[in-house]
Amino acid sequence: MELHQRIVSAPVDFGAIRSEFGLASxxxxxxxxxxxxxxxxxxxxxxxxxxxxxxxxxxxxxMDLDQAVHLERTGTGFIVHYAIADVAAVIDPxxxxxxxxxxxxxxxxxxxxxVPLHPPELSEGSASLLPDQTRxxxxxxxxxxxxxxxLTYAVERALIxxxxxxxxxxxxxxxxxxxxxxxxxxxxEFGRRRIEAGLARGAIGLxxxxxxxxxxxxxxxxxxxxxxxxxxxxxxxxxxxxxTGMIAARIMLxxxxxxxxxxxxxxxxPPAESAIAAMRRTAAAVGVxxxxxxxxxxxxxxxxxxxxxxxxxxxxxxxxxxxxxYTVLNGDTGTTQETARANGQVxxxxxxxxxxxxxxLQHSAIGAPYAHVTAPLRRLGDRFATEICLARSARxxxxxxxxxxxADVVSTLRRTDAMANKIERACIDLTESTLLSERVGQAxxxxxxxxxxxxxxxxxxxxxxxxxGPCAGQPPEGSTVRxxxxxxxxxxxxxxxxxxx
Numbered sequence: 001m002e003l004h005q006r007i008v009s010a011p012v013d014f015g016a017i018r019s020e021f022g023l024a025s026x027x028x029x030x031x032x033x034x035x036x037x038x039x040x041x042x043x044x045x046x047x048x049x050x051x052x053x054x055x056x057x058x059x060x061x062x063m064d065l066d067q068a069v070h071l072e073r074t075g076t077g078f079i080v081h082y083a084i085a086d087v088a089a090v091i092d093p094x095x096x097x098x099x100x101x102x103x104x105x106x107x108x109x110x111x112x113x114x115v116p117l118h119p120p121e122l123s124e125g126s127a128s129l130l131p132d133q134t135r136x137x138x139x140x141x142x143x144x145x146x147x148x149x150x151l152t153y154a155v156e157r158a159l160i161x162x163x164x165x166x167x168x169x170x171x172x173x174x175x176x177x178x179x180x181x182x183x184x185x186x187x188x189e190f191g192r193r194r195i196e197a198g199l200a201r202g203a204i205g206l207x208x209x210x211x212x213x214x215x216x217x218x219x220x221x222x223x224x225x226x227x228x229x230x231x232x233x234x235x236x237x238x239x240x241x242x243x244t245g246m247i248a249a250r251i252m253l254x255x256x257x258x259x260x261x262x263x264x265x266x267x268x269x270p271p272a273e274s275a276i277a278a279m280r281r282t283a284a285a286v287g288v289x290x291x292x293x294x295x296x297x298x299x300x301x302x303x304x305x306x307x308x309x310x311x312x313x314x315x316x317x318x319x320x321x322x323x324x325x326y327t328v329l330n331g332d333t334g335t336t337q338e339t340a341r342a343n344g345q346v347x348x349x350x351x352x353x354x355x356x357x358x359x360x361l362q363h364s365a366i367g368a369p370y371a372h373v374t375a376p377l378r379r380l381g382d383r384f385a386t387e388i389c390l391a392r393s394a395r396x397x398x399x400x401x402x403x404x405x406x407a408d409v410v411s412t413l414r415r416t417d418a419m420a421n422k423i424e425r426a427c428i429d430l431t432e433s434t435l436l437s438e439r440v441g442q443a444x445x446x447x448x449x450x451x452x453x454x455x456x457x458x459x460x461x462x463x464x465x466x467x468x469g470p471c472a473g474q475p476p477e478g479s480t481v482r483x484x485x486x487x488x489x490x491x492x493x494x495x496x497x498x499x500x501x
Contacts, residue, residue, distance in 0.1 A: 008465050009216035010434045012223045014112050017426045021419060023108060027119045030096040035119040038090035038097075038126060040136045042157050049139060050161040052081055053183045056129055057237050060167045063124035064107070064116070064377045068137070068162045069240055073186045077145040080190075082244050083137040083160040085127050087118070087376040088383045090136070093401035097122075102408065105416030107378040108423055111213040111223060111431075123377045131165045138373075138386055140244050148193030148239075153247045155386075155393050172231040191236025194243060195301075201367030204297040204321060205235075207305040208314045211466055213431050225431050227466040241374045242366060249369035251389045252329075253361065260331040262398050264385040264406060265371050267327045270364045271296075271320035279316050286312050286478035296320065297367075308447045311461060312478045315449045321365050326381065326410045330403060381413050429493035432467045436488035436495055443482050446497070451477035460497060473499035 017023075027035075040046075054068035070081040091098050101117050108115040116123050129135050139158035143151045164181055174180045175188050198205070207230060216222040245266070252263035276296060283290045283299070286309040290299050300317060303310035363370040373389065376382035384402050391398040446460040449468070457470040460483060475481045483497040 008435055009219065009222040009224045010431075010437075011221045012111075012213075012431050012434050013221070014110050014427060014430070017110065017423060017430065018115075020426070021108075021423055023110075023115045023423075025113070025115045027116075028096060028100055031100040032119045032121065034092065034095050034097040035122040035126075038122060040086075041089050042086075042136065046136060046157045046159050047139070049081070049083075049158045050134055052160065053163045054081070054083055054129070054160055055164040055166055055181055055183045056131070056162050057166045057168060057171055057184075057233070060169075063120075063128060063130075065129040065162075065165070066375045066377045067241065068129045068160060069187075069237075070183045071186045071190060071240075074143075077143065077151070078148065078186060078190050080140070080142040080144065080240060080243065082140040082142070082240055082374070083129065083158065083162075084140070084244075084374055084382075084386065085129055085377050086136040086138050086157060087122075087127055088387050089157070090122065090127055091383070093399070093405075101380060102405070102412060105380045105412040106420060108416075108420055110423065110427055111215070117378055117380065127377060129160070129162050131162045134159055134161045138390065140247065142243060142247060144190075144243075146193075148190055148197055148243075150243065150247060153251075155248075155251070155389050157390065168231055168233050168237070171237070172233040175233060187236045188232070191232070191239045194239035195235060198239075198242070198367060199295065199297050199301060202295055202297060202364075203367040204317065204365045205301065206314050206317055206321070207300075207303075208311070208318075211428055211468070213427060223431055225428070225435055225465045225467070227463075242370070244374055245370045245372060246366065246368050248371040248373040248385060248389050249361075251392050252371060252385070253369060255331075255392060261329040262331050262388050262392075262403065262406075263327070263329040263371070264381055264388065264409065265327045265329075265361060265369060266324070266363055267361060267370075268321065268324045268364045268366075269360075270362070271322075275320050279313065279320070282316050282477070283313060288313060308478050308480055311447050311449055315459070324363075326413055327361060328406045328410050330406055379413075380416075381409050384409050426493060429495075430490060432465070432469070433488045433493050433495050434490045435465050436467065436485060437490055440485050440488055443484055444497070446471070446475075446481055446483045448475040448477050448479050448481060451475070458499070460499075467495070469495045469497055471497040471499050475499040 052070045054070045056065045056068045058065055066085050068083040072079050104117050107117045137158055137160045138155060140155050142153045145151055210228040212226050212228040214224050214226060216224050249265055255261040280290060288309050300314060361369045371385045372379055372382050373386045384405060387402045388398050444462045446462045448458055449461050450459040452458040452474055457472055458475050460471045461468050471483055481499055483499045486498045487496045
């Protein structure tokens with residue numbers, strides 16, 4: 001079954017979703033004024049690294065550029081220079097902008113525009129790492145060996161200047177043609193080494209089809225639902241961010257040697273053995289050879305993502321990656337830990353208990369402790385975690401506003417993560433049901449992602465348009481079947497299929 005087929009479009013209005021979730025894109029005047037007048041609180045105290053020819057890699061049209069990279073080969077390995085927008089340097093922690101961004105938590109992305117964490121004057125202007133602009137940044141310098149494993153690392157405030165604004169498809173095309181920008185010429189090799197290192201750690205990566213909603217050019221208010229191709233360049237670039245997040249966690253957790261740990265980690269518990277056993281049974285059922293000594297991550301990495309068996313197994317693997325949350329370790333302040341899980345439950349334990357239980361500090365999909373520090377223009381927590389790392393690296397005190405704000409940050413991140421997932425799902429459901437509303441009664445070719453189980457219907461994937469949906473009946477998992485579209489209602493944003501057609 002082909003995952004990329006003809007594209008259809010339909011008029012879709014996302015305004016109701018904005019209203020449903022109370023999304024107000026207008027920023028308060030006082031906070032906007034602060035963003036417009038923002039200045040670098042650390043001007044004169046930065047190292048000048050404008051000599052490094054940084055480049056950014058982002059989706060086409062993106063203006064909130066958090067990260068810029070410069071990667072060089074050495075005689076024995078690699079040196080990663082990763083510059084991150086220094087948002088804390090231009091936000092008064094006691095000001096209106098800090099209060100408003102603290103309530104928003106993150107940028108929400110809808111097909112017809114964003115609801116930003118920070119005003120565009122800042123996030124798409126003075127703080128964004130736009131090309132040919134000298135910008136304040138937090139510079140991570142990580143020296144790696146030939147296998148891509150970190151040897152030394154440092155984080156400090158710097159001035160940087162991006163030379164080029166690249167996108168993933170362009171980077172992939174340049175890599176295929178052997179004409180990568182000199183600043184990322186080593187990216188394919190480095191990325192592959194880091195991917196291999198992740199598999200050796202037990203990391204789990206999913207390559208499920210990514211549904212994206214894009215505007216249909218030349219039409220008014222018409223939208224298309226497509227499968228977003230994931231390139232190798234996406235995976236290579238992701239490894240730079242993952243490495244930086246792992247180093248950030250390492251820096252924060254190093255405080256346990258001095259008796260005080262201050263950290264904001266992104267954590268995920270290990271998958272249950274029963275879930276892995278169920279996946280092995282599914283693999284056998286769809287004809288995938290999975291050696292007993294091979295990890296989940298390696299098995300998934302070897303699959304052709306365009307095959308029905310891969311769709312089935314990667315879909316089931318999402319069940320292994322549950323319980324993602326945030327863990328705060330806040331030294332001797334008394335509020336020592338709050339772990340917010342995806343199901344909304346919050347538990348508290350002592351920092352001492354956690355530092356004695358390294359498994360509780362792990363992100364199981366990454367195979368190591370991990371922290372978000374590379375997207376501060378779009379995520380609230382990155383600003384706080386970065387300040388901890390800067391203070392620890394400089395052997396100075398963590399700012400009091402960071403320590404005082406950690407518990408509220410976790411609460412906001414938990415709330416807005418759940419909201420972001422619901423908004424994304426609502427936009428896709430609305431687009432799917434709208435695109436299919438005129439096709440009720442038609443038959444479609446589908447791959448059965450998950451078989452029916454009790455009251456839970458089967459789940460199928462069709463390619464035209466690319467839709468994941470529930471299916472009544474008993475279609476066999478991993479098979480390609482014909483199904484009948486029985487309903488598609490944009491009002492309820494629900495669709496339903498039946499097997500056999």
